Amino acid sequence: MVSISIAVDIGGTFTDVVLINGNTSFVEKTLTTPDDLLEGFFRGITGVLTKAGLAPADVNDRIVHATTTVTNALIERRGAKSAMLFTDGFADTLRIRREDRFDIYDTQIEAPEPIIDQTFTIDERVYADGTNGKAPSEAEINALAATLAEHRVQSIGICFMHSYINPTNERFVAERLKKLLPELEISLSSEVSPQIREYVRASTTAVNAYAVPVTKPYLDELERKLTEEGFRPEPLMVLSSGGLVAVETAARFPVRMIESGPAAGALATAFFAKSLNAPEILGFDMGGTTAKVCLIQNYEPLVAAEFEVDRAYQLKEGSGFPVNVPTVDLIEIGAGGGSIAHINDMGLLKVGPRSAGASPGPACYARGGTNATVTDAAVHLGLLDPNNFLGGEMKLDARAAANALAVVGEKLGIGSVEVARGVYDIVCEAMAGAVRTHAAERGVDYRGVPLLAFGGSGPVYACQVADLLNSSKVIYPPLASVFSAFGALVTPVRFDLTQSALMRLEDMDWPMVHELLGHIEAESRKALNVACVQDGDVELKFSADMRYYGQHYEVPVTFPERPSPATPLRELFEAELRRRHSVCQPQLDVEIVNWRIAASGPASAAPAFSHAGERLAEEKIRPVHAWGSHDVKVVQRRSLDVETRIKGPLLIEERETTLVICPGWTVRAGPLGCVVAERED
Incomplete structure (x- = not known):
């Protein structure tokens, strides 16, 4: 029997749906419905099933969901x-x-x-x-x-x-x-x-x-409607750590779902890093509301033990609410397709962090929005075709975009094209700055690391961002605009648990350690069993947060196997210290603060991406004003082949996004259905 799965990722602007039927994928992208998120959820599912020629009862493997319900409740204080x-x-x-x-x-x-x-x-x-x-x-x-x-x-x-x-x-x-x-x-x-x-x-x-009374009814209604529509699999929810759990577990711990969508995108980036044999890669995700950057090292996304939500004071660290649940380590800025361009108190052009969202959306959406946004600038510069947005299903109003930009330009004494270029440059520099910060804080020389661009807006800006970072390669994966939804389908069921128990290495109480690990292992297995993972399919990874006695913060140390008296705890700790800081203090006592277990089950099999190499006749020329004024060739993504390299500037269109290749870059089709852009020497 062919395996059929669906994943739905609800973002701030668009709801993305991916259906995998064996080795064939179908996608749907629809506007998010903030007043009732499930309306957009089921509209997207209905659309993708129609494209695939399937009924709800045909979905026999997984239904996976990444949601912004918790995030919205916190930010909107509702x-x-x-x-x-x-x-x-x-x-x-x-x-x-x-x-x-x-x-x-x-x-x-x-x-x-x-x-x-x-x-x-x-x-x-x-x-x-x-x-x-x-x-x-x-x-x-x-x-x-x-x-x-x-x-x-x-x-x-x-x-x-x-x-x-x-x-x-x-x-x-x-x-x-x-x-x-x-x-x-x-x-x-x-x-x-x-x-x-x-x-x-x-x-x-x-x-x-705070989130439980909002999340629980939402998940209950989700289960009820899925059953009512005739779907058979129980839904699985994406956690911030990049794992899947059953609805029952997610309803108890909604705090673990705050970054579920970005986490799924990071897992998809890691999947392609392994498939492309690229141990280090920067995932660059730009959607309608925000842009995110995640670093993949040794084919795995970095996971942080603590992060902060709802930063209220100019997005500064410390101005939000810290939560210590495992979360994919990423940096996020308010720069998406819907980010609003405005003049600040100093009379300078700024972009974001306020967003037009899905409602009313950018001015060009013609849904009541009047503020100039990043998407309006892209339309006005010629980077996006207003008649081919979402494959022509959603027409954009180019005149409304121009008028909104002109209003901003009047305050600056410049024309609408100059405003649009300013928006483009500011957004690209802001995202490049986020990459620099994220990589530098982790000791990574980002200049040699390729970017993997996804999200509805990511492929539009990735090449320019890579230019600013002095990176030489940008990878555009298949399903780029719905990449986080795809990531949810290649994510295993997983649950992480942590337990504090302070003890020095010389005073280790191993019977107590074994009892503690046994307890959190049992709890982890229970969460996986609820998600229909059998005990024989559970994989356990053990780690601990360690420090020199008297220090205030710890270093996470991964163990190759279950800890025992034979485990060289000090050696592992000091090896990690040397890797991070190039120094250790062997004369000091070492203390363990937290014990951690990550329990995971098998991931769904990913589709084998094939590239048809079909050449299409219709190639167009469009005036583009992003780097001066150029008449730029427009081609379809599926017209590219491995043998032919095309020089930029170039626009590569597909239904859900546009790949913008800057001057000084060449592009070709790559493995696994990817498109690869490389800087010319």
């Missing part, structure tokens, strides 16, 4: 009525934060309001060694339940001191509250984030508690 419960004396944990300043030069700086502002406390205490100093009383829990009911609280996060090492009190309170308030959603820090460092654990729990 979560349900939520509260936090702390140990007595710690009610202001979310307001005190880390007591640092994310801008030392702003004397009027204000920290963002906590994601949950209603807090309660209870008289309990667990000490740092895990000893239960005081259990909470049932009378106090009963009084708390009455207060929560009075305030109509729908979700509560519980974060007690040192519960990561002893969760007894958290569980006791949760059990009693659930009996008294069966409809109350409860998030425990000992389950969401059982890690040391109180503020980040509380922040992670608060984000989860």
Whole structure:
């Protein structure tokens, strides 16, 4: 039987759908419907099934979904009525934060309001060694339940001191509250984030508690509608770490889905890195709302243990809410096709981070938008054909784009073409700057690293960005505009768990370590079993966060096998230190802070991309004004072949995007259906 799978990635502007039928792929791209995300979801699925000539019942393998539901709830602050419960004396944990300043030069700086502002406390205490100093009383829990009911609280996060090492009190309170308030959603820090460092654990729990009442009904409705439409497979959700889980697990831990779409794109980049034998590559994803850059090293995306959501102060680090869940390590900037061009207080042209989104969208969408955007600039410069957007299914209004740009130009005293060029240059430089920052922070010389361009807008700007980075190669994969949706289909079911347990190497309590690892392994396997992965198909990877005793931050160290007394822990730690910092201190004691397990199942088989090499007769010439004024040849992607190299400038069109090849570059068809652009010597 031929395997048939569907993946849906909901972005800020477009909803992307990929259907794989054996070795054949079908794609659909439709505008996201912000008021009801599932409307766009099912519109896209209906469209792709129609193209494939299939019915819902024919889908027999996987239905995978990457969603912005959690991100939207956080940014728009439209979560349900939520509260936090702390140990007595710690009610202001979310307001005190880390007591640092994310801008030392702003004397009027204000920290963002906590994601949950209603807090309660209870008289309990667990000490740092895990000893239960005081259990909470049932009378106090009963009084708390009455207060929560009075305030109509729908979700509560519980974060007690040192519960990561002893969760007894958290569980006791949760059990009693659930009996008294069966409809109350409860998030425990000992389950969401059982890690040391109180503020980040509380922040992670608060984000989860805030998102659960929004995410759970969305996922319930998704399952109901899929069943109603006649689909058989249970849906799987993409996590920020780049794994898939069942809806049941995703509903418990929505904080793990914040970066689900970008994570799927990073996994797709890693898939092509392996297929093309490129151990190091920069994934460049530009959509309608944002641009993302991820670094692939040794064929794998980097994964960060902590990241920050909803940065409120000029996108500066420290101005958002930290969450310590595994997340594909990427840098994101507000520069997408819908990013709005405007004049700042200094009278300078700026682009983003505000976006026109899907509604009303860029001015050229003719859906009520009047602001000039990056897409309007691309249309006005001739980079995009207004009559061939989405293969001609969506016509763009070139006059509206020109008028919107002219309004900006009037304030600067320049014409609309000069404004469009300025937008193009600013966006490309902003994205090149993001690549420089991301690579430099990780000690990578980005100048020799090829770019892999995807997203609806990525192929339009990648060549110019590569020029600015002094990179010599850009790879345009097949399905580039729906690449994250494709990535969801080559992603394995995976669940990562972390448990803090501080211990020095010379004082290792191996029986305790084995018990701890056994516990988190069992929890990881349980999450995979719910997603229909059998125990025999589970692969485990072990790692730990290690540091010299007395240090404040740790270094992640991967173990080749399950840790045991025979594992050379110090040698592995110091080898990683030397790799990162070229130095180590062998005279200092070493301490383990966190133990980690990544449990994964098999990934779906990817399609064998074939390149038909069909030559098409219709080649066009279009005036382009991005690099001066040129009459530029326009060809179809499927007309390229391996033998022929074509010099830029050149526009290569396909239904969902346009590959813009700059002057000074040549392009040819490559392996696996890719198109490869190379800088001329």
